[in-house]
Amino acid sequence: MGKTIRIGIIGSGGIAGEHARAYKNIEDVEIVGVADILPGRADQFIERWDLLQAKGFDDHQKLLEMELDGVSICTPNVAHHHTTIDSLLAGKNVMVEKPMSVTLEQAVDMVQISKQTGKILNIGFQPRYDPNMGLIKDLVQRGQLGKVYYVETGGGRRRGMPGGTFIRKDIAGAGAMADIGCYSLDLALNTLGYPKPLTVSAYTSSHFGTNPKYHPEADRFDVEDFGIAIIRFEGDLVLNFKTSWAMHMDTLGATMFLGTDAGMKVLPGSSGPWGGVWDGNVGAISLFHDIQGHHTESIIPLIDHKLSVFEEKIKAFVRALREGGPAPIPGEQILRNQAILDGILRSSQTKKEVEIQIPDIG
Incomplete structure (x- = not known):
């Protein structure tokens, strides 16, 4: 022992x-x-x-x-x-x-x-501990896609707004962005090796949370239930990020990595009103590439596991x-995740693109 x-x-x-x-x-x-x-x-x-x-x-x-x-x-x-x-x-x-x-x-x-x-x-x-998340990162880091220049990610629930401390800005700081959005960001950023973010242009709203038709605590709801952002990184890389707790739509789409040699599409493993977010499940991975001039789609077999x-x-x-x-x-790594969330909130408030400046922590 x-x-x-x-x-x-x-x-x-x-x-x-x-x-x-x-x-x-x-x-x-x-x-x-x-x-x-x-x-x-x-x-x-x-x-x-x-x-x-x-x-x-x-x-x-x-x-x-x-x-x-x-x-x-x-x-x-x-x-x-x-x-x-x-x-x-x-x-x-x-x-x-x-x-x-x-x-x-x-x-x-x-x-x-x-x-x-x-x-x-x-x-x-x-x-991070889903082996298929590791598989996604490995495919990108081994250069299977070539230079990645555009990524699209996010999680969207049709109905999935929490209550209590999650919907109070003075306690939670932010809503859907901090609750489930940080997972989507980590999926993309960890896969890419956590590049340095430079700017953010964002929009957020709370049309559902503040409406008593959709939320029983609408009078206490003061965070965002939807957000979208365009984030620029060093290396001429752009990320299209989107997150929703509630919407009139079934999905915000797949996560996509576009590279000069191939593209990769990743579907979330969960579905339904509370599904569609990156909480540790991967539904399918597809690689889009050319073989001898022919457009080819290769299905990447998922790693079967029973891990918690x-x-x-x-x-x-x-x-x-x-x-x-x-x-x-x-923490040094997730600092960049937090900096993006901070930039999203600042940009949505000012309604313009903002710079992301992370102090040198030595």
Whole structure:
């Protein structure tokens, strides 16, 4: 048996349960503490998940006084920044749920403190662990498409608007863009090697969320339920990005990579009113290319697997804790994802193209 990895969880809402489930399925891992700002809620979580060896706190700073190898941050988006900073400064390695933060400035701060403390800052993008996502990246990185010059991606639900903390700008920071859009961005950007974004021209709206015909909390809804953006990158690359929580349409289309030697089309694996987003499922992959002057479509066989991508995300974090890093999905990388989301919101507010400027973090 190896050393027991000691884990703390900050925030005990819905997603924290998935973290608890995954940690409990990994050998030599123990959840020793849970913190939630609401009195008594951490203790309820501990009982619900049979974590009877764990201690409950209503102050995460008390949790951070414990001997911990890592911390899962499962708070509402608005608390990601300060709980991450507090954890890093307390000498703890961090797994923080997506989106990384509410603002670009917060994301930069998180990365800088991670570098200063030498602690892991890992961002929770579980779709990365679908082997077919790796297959897509491998095809592009091995040059099968030639030079990629245009990418189109996004996820669209016909009806799939959450409620509660997800629809309040003061807590979530953004709506569909931060909730499901960041997954679509990561699919494209990770495949391309996370190129540097330069400019964004974007449009967002909230026609469905603010209409009581479509949402029971319309009077509290102040984030976007739809957005589209054109993003320019270094290397003369353009990304057409689109995301929707609700719309009068069945799909926003496939993800497409256009290259000088071939094109690739990727369909999401989920369908239905809440489907069509990149949450870890790939439906089909097709390669469009020419063979001896003939237009050819090749179907790329999908990798059949039974993996829980969420559990694989947690396993990768635990493995990094055992081996001393690096972070499987480092904050330095997702910083560019966050910068694009920040640019989209700025552009949609000003109704013009904006520059993306990411500070040098050393």
